[in-house]
Amino acid sequence: xxxALVRGIRSTRPGFAELMQTQAAANADxxxxxxxxxxxxxxxxxxAPEFDAAYYLECNEDVRLxxxxxxxxxxxxxxxxxxxxxxxxDIGFYVRNNADVVDADVNxxxxxxxxxxxxxxxxxxxxxAERATLAQARPPIDRWVGAPPDDAHRHTLNTLRDLVADQxxxxxxxxxSVSHDRYTHSVGGVQILVSDEQMAFNRRNETYLHIAxxxxxxMLVCPGQAGVGREQFLIHLTIDGIYSGLxxxxxxxxxxxxxxxxxxxxxxxxxxxxxxxxxxxxxVLYSSLRLAAAVFWIxxxxxxxxxxxxxxxNVAFCGGPPAGSLACRICIYGDDRQDHLAQxxxxxSAVPFHVVAPSHAALAVWCxxxxxxxxxxxxxxxxxxxCTAVRHSLIGAxxxxxxxxxxxxxxxxxxxxxxxxxxxxxxxxxISGLDxxxxxxxxxxxxxxxxxxxxxxxxxxxxxxxxxxxxxLVAASIDxxxxxxxxxxxxxxxxxxxxxxxxxxxxxxxxxxxxxxxLASGRGLVLSDxxxxxxxxxxxxAVKYVRMCGDQGSPMGHLESRGMxxxxxIPDAPxxxxxxxxxxxxxxxxx
Amino acid sequence: xxxxxxxxxxxxxxxGRARTLLVTLREAHPDxxxxxxxxxxxxxxxxxAELLAGFDVVLRLDDLSIPRARAWLxxxxxxxxxxxxxxxxxxxxMEAGYATIIYLDPDIAVFHPLDNILAALxxxxxxxxxxxxxxxxxxxxxxxxxxxxxxFGAYNLGIIAVRNNGLGRSxxxxxxxxxxxxxxxxxxTGLFTDQRYIDLVPGLFDGVMIMRDPGCNVASWNLSTRxxxxxxxxxxxxxxxxxxxxxxxxINSVGDVMIDRYAGxxxxxxxxxxWYRRQVAREQPTTIAEDYWHYGAFSNGVTxxxxxxxxxxxxxxxxxxxxxxxxxxGPFYAWLSQVQETPLTVDAMSAPxxx
Numbered sequence: 001x002x003x004a005l006v007r008g009i010r011s012t013r014p015g016f017a018e019l020m021q022t023q024a025a026a027n028a029d030x031x032x033x034x035x036x037x038x039x040x041x042x043x044x045x046x047x048a049p050e051f052d053a054a055y056y057l058e059c060n061e062d063v064r065l066x067x068x069x070x071x072x073x074x075x076x077x078x079x080x081x082x083x084x085x086x087x088x089x090d091i092g093f094y095v096r097n098n099a100d101v102v103d104a105d106v107n108x109x110x111x112x113x114x115x116x117x118x119x120x121x122x123x124x125x126x127x128x129a130e131r132a133t134l135a136q137a138r139p140p141i142d143r144w145v146g147a148p149p150d151d152a153h154r155h156t157l158n159t160l161r162d163l164v165a166d167q168x169x170x171x172x173x174x175x176x177s178v179s180h181d182r183y184t185h186s187v188g189g190v191q192i193l194v195s196d197e198q199m200a201f202n203r204r205n206e207t208y209l210h211i212a213x214x215x216x217x218x219m220l221v222c223p224g225q226a227g228v229g230r231e232q233f234l235i236h237l238t239i240d241g242i243y244s245g246l247x248x249x250x251x252x253x254x255x256x257x258x259x260x261x262x263x264x265x266x267x268x269x270x271x272x273x274x275x276x277x278x279x280x281x282x283x284v285l286y287s288s289l290r291l292a293a294a295v296f297w298i299x300x301x302x303x304x305x306x307x308x309x310x311x312x313x314n315v316a317f318c319g320g321p322p323a324g325s326l327a328c329r330i331c332i333y334g335d336d337r338q339d340h341l342a343q344x345x346x347x348x349s350a351v352p353f354h355v356v357a358p359s360h361a362a363l364a365v366w367c368x369x370x371x372x373x374x375x376x377x378x379x380x381x382x383x384x385x386x387c388t389a390v391r392h393s394l395i396g397a398x399x400x401x402x403x404x405x406x407x408x409x410x411x412x413x414x415x416x417x418x419x420x421x422x423x424x425x426x427x428x429x430x431i432s433g434l435d436x437x438x439x440x441x442x443x444x445x446x447x448x449x450x451x452x453x454x455x456x457x458x459x460x461x462x463x464x465x466x467x468x469x470x471x472x473l474v475a476a477s478i479d480x481x482x483x484x485x486x487x488x489x490x491x492x493x494x495x496x497x498x499x500x501x502x503x504x505x506x507x508x509x510x511x512x513x514x515x516x517x518x519l520a521s522g523r524g525l526v527l528s529d530x531x532x533x534x535x536x537x538x539x540x541x542a543v544k545y546v547r548m549c550g551d552q553g554s555p556m557g558h559l560e561s562r563g564m565x566x567x568x569x570i571p572d573a574p575x576x577x578x579x580x581x582x583x584x585x586x587x588x589x590x591x
Numbered sequence: 592x593x594x595x596x597x598x599x600x601x602x603x604x605x606x607g608r609a610r611t612l613l614v615t616l617r618e619a620h621p622d623x624x625x626x627x628x629x630x631x632x633x634x635x636x637x638x639x640a641e642l643l644a645g646f647d648v649v650l651r652l653d654d655l656s657i658p659r660a661r662a663w664l665x666x667x668x669x670x671x672x673x674x675x676x677x678x679x680x681x682x683x684x685m686e687a688g689y690a691t692i693i694y695l696d697p698d699i700a701v702f703h704p705l706d707n708i709l710a711a712l713x714x715x716x717x718x719x720x721x722x723x724x725x726x727x728x729x730x731x732x733x734x735x736x737x738x739x740x741x742x743f744g745a746y747n748l749g750i751i752a753v754r755n756n757g758l759g760r761s762x763x764x765x766x767x768x769x770x771x772x773x774x775x776x777x778x779x780t781g782l783f784t785d786q787r788y789i790d791l792v793p794g795l796f797d798g799v800m801i802m803r804d805p806g807c808n809v810a811s812w813n814l815s816t817r818x819x820x821x822x823x824x825x826x827x828x829x830x831x832x833x834x835x836x837x838x839x840x841x842i843n844s845v846g847d848v849m850i851d852r853y854a855g856x857x858x859x860x861x862x863x864x865x866w867y868r869r870q871v872a873r874e875q876p877t878t879i880a881e882d883y884w885h886y887g888a889f890s891n892g893v894t895x896x897x898x899x900x901x902x903x904x905x906x907x908x909x910x911x912x913x914x915x916x917x918x919x920x921g922p923f924y925a926w927l928s929q930v931q932e933t934p935l936t937v938d939a940m941s942a943p944x945x946x
Contacts, residue, residue, distance in 0.1 A: 097852055120729050125851060127858050134865045312821070313862045325825020326702050326834075329618075330866035 044075070047110050052086035054433030058452050059084065079107045087429035090124035097122070129422030130315040137314045137332045140218040140306055148214035148234060153245030155237070160247050161255045164209075167239060168259060173206030173266035175565070176289060178282065180273040181212050182236050184243055187444040187460055189493050190299050193382055193564055194272055195463040198241050200566035206266065210238040213276030214246055219306050219336055220343045221278050233278075241463060249281030256288035269294035269351070270565050274302060279343045283350040293375055295565050296353040298362045298490055304369045306340040307333035309418050309487050317487040317510060320369030341371075348372040354570050358382045361512035362490035376570065381562055382491050387555035391502030400479065400550060401543030406438040409537075410478045410503070412469065412494045415447040420484025420508075423530040425451055427482065430534045436543050442472055467558055469494070473501035474556070479546045481505050484530065488512025493559070499523045502556035504549055506533060523554070592755050595709070596648070596689035598626035598680055600673045601697040602884045603633060606642060607875025608839075609697035611867070613645050614874070616695070619704040624648060624689065628680045630664070630672050632885035637878060655679040657771070665916040666904035667774065668897060669884050674748070674784040675774035678767035685755045685763060696749035698840060700867060703826070703833035707804055708752050716758035716798030719746040719789060720808040725816045732815050735849065739812065742778050744786035747808055749838045751789070758798040765795070775904075805830040810838035811849035819859045827859070839867045891919035899927065
């Protein structure tokens, strides 16, 4: 293993192809039958080094329950039954694509090792995971993601007026916050951030009024749009972290207008996510607050494309090319992007936004691709790791990476492609036979297809359990967290939680703020691609790395919110109110 | 003579593909005339005008000045029929006065404009694109590609561009004569529909330009040497040249296997493949079965097996005696019903149709 064991570096690793070039190709007589091949000593010798017994047993319960040797089973039965000999050779794919191998009636794996590889034949379908994602990719208009709950309380205009009036009677400030769902009812990065922001304002005795679309959608909504029904004009109302019920844009606009004289001097309009909302009522709501400016957070890249991760067809980072480009034409988000950008253009023209990015990586993407008018841009990080201790060789780090004390590797979060789950699955398959590792998946909900050999730890982070993920990672003594996003993450709380737990992070170069954080903090490695990550583990360089980390020690602690909008400093342009209204933005508080 | 006319030939089962070609061609060349050559009749209740909306010109079998057109058509399976009319349609469009005529297969989609084809016709009369433009070194890859070209033709007839001048017309007349005589999938006798003839064209005619631009006619048969990439500017490039048009041959069948084999590590190829599937599904009327072809059956709906087409094709007497062999009430069908060992029923005659 040639990798330099220095933390926080960008490493260039040889690719998967080199990893595969370990088995000498040999001429072979393809007229041998499977049965004959199994009796041939040289054929056994050729196949055995590449056969993964642990993988085979893991995938074949009947073999596991029998007393038969897995290698013998593969030679005598498994190959003919198209059972894979290891994680990287897809015997079914090989047979489907090589009719001559079928005609020759030989063990396909033996054929690949001795002839196919030399002849340039593929051992498995290229881009298996990405192609599965591609096959499932649908335009956002086809993906309804939720309807309002049947039992939600529906405010009348009177009850809403009374509720808001009561709030305004005893508050020193009002923030109207906009995002895509009820942040108190679901778990995720934006929800946590909104919650942090709400609590920061509440600590200052300011009211935090949050609205989310009643029927969640993955795109902006227009009256008359296909599939838009009455429920799309309803919004969830949450006040100071307590869900209040359903209302409508129109009722809220009317209540704001009626209560204008009672509005506190300090008022804000903050946008965290627009998906599922309608632009025009939001413009009116902003106007009804009579502000001079508002705040738009780059929590994702929805201001550039309705595909808010900028993953073209959900598989490749696109950088937000010009709308109408060929890249957009072939993308599932392309058809909706033009209209999406037109609506955003209306919003940003009507509302002077101070644009805030949680990282320089996010800001760079915005500056390169967003074409929206704005007042200012700046970086304001969501959170920072406050270190309170050092994790040192807690469990005998020098012995880490043994069957009794394996290196603990984790994937944290939902098992989605954009967070690198397919790459994690690939790695899990590749190291399934290595007992120097133990794999974990920390998630708020179980996946539909859990990976064999990966322990699931259900962990939910909420407003009152902000440290739950860090605690869980510490409890499992996780050494390495894999954050294998293939697009520029705007921040990625998971990476920070990993570091706060004392773990190091393994990331890819294109992961935006994750790679930047790893390089800046020296807490992990940025490897060139998934194949390099696989090799990092299969070569057991990961074991050496973790032992080195144990020797050096890893600062650990907790994650501290930086207050979001509550601590935002707007240089030379305070978020004031319109000239005919009292000042709206409190004196900014330094982070 | 002015203007460019681009035409394609298809049946209604390929309408989704042809409409995808139309949409992408309009994006690249909004000023071109687009012509549909339709060798089919719509299913009952499907109005032709609606199905073919958007095409500037529609030509049908009877528009192509083919003597005894029904009898001639009966000799062809669906692929042979759609290719056999290409030269006749080219002559028709030359007569109509277009200065440049470009044929594109219905399973092609256009991306960047075809300006290089037009530029080539400033100096040449005929533009051809070879299946392969750079050699493969691996014999197995050669078997799939170069050796297949030796059987099916060196130039892919998914595209042919011709200038409406003396040289161009001379070529079109020669090509039309060959296709009228024999446009068959019969590689044993050295024919493959309209395509093998074209191997002779650089030798027979002046003014032939062999277009080797890697952005032209990208398909499974040349992906082994062409690298597709999508840039930050949103452009799609092939070996650093703009992707002009891609040929989505045999999608959902052997084309998928070839893409699996030769797309390399390019996820972009699979993205394009996936986009094309979505696009065709969007453009194809759900009311038309994927194996629908009006001329694939006798007038009573009984499928015409290939062996009966071959029988008719190879017998001068039959061709002379039976003017409309599709007619289930006519003498050819009656004669067949008498001589067939197996009665002519829908079941007995429902052998898979070629093409």
